[in-house]
Amino acid sequence: DVQFMESGGGLVQPGGSLRLSCGGSGFTFDSHWMSWVRQAAGKGLEWVATIANDGSEKYYVDSVKGRFTISRDNGKRSLYLQMNSLRVEDTAVYYCSSSNVGWGQGTLVTVSS
């Protein structure tokens, strides 16, 4: 079965940092582009970042450019999101996903003083 397992969420103060991780199994990890998508409480889905299957291309939503970095380690079948200079408006559940494979369960990031 296809599985994604996110970790690394938590409570952080504004201006702080967090690193999210996502492990993928049940599919050919290194063949698929991967993304992070977030969802604030009671809101819709918002794309955050995407990385090519070999890591050669990376794309970000304007609101996180310069603050977030997406990366992957295909040998470890893992996807990462380094989040710096966090803002209150970054508070959301963060999901890792692959557009033609599936989505994870999500990890909650709360930015609050």
Next chain:
Amino acid sequence: QAGLTQPPSVSTDLGQTATLTCIGNNNNVGHQGAVWLQQVQGHPPKLVFFRDNNRPSGISERLSASRSGNTASLTIAGLQAEDEGDYYCSAWDTNLSGWVFGGGTKLTVL
């Protein structure tokens, strides 16, 4: 960044057929096709179709998807209570170099 257009809500009787629409443009739905996601209250999104009409394993055959130009559609036949939830469409936008999402359609089974 600009999103896709979905009706906020659709209500249909139990056992009937519901069709949800998603309107994009030539840079997203019309170019790359659409992805459909189902989200039941309190649960993460679940992929139900990718590249317009490719159904992942385990997704009911009561669900079907199609696209005409810049409009994608998701049809659910023989509606059951378990089909209630929010349905999102998404597509890669070649102009924005990013994924765009619709605002979601809340499907209510009467």
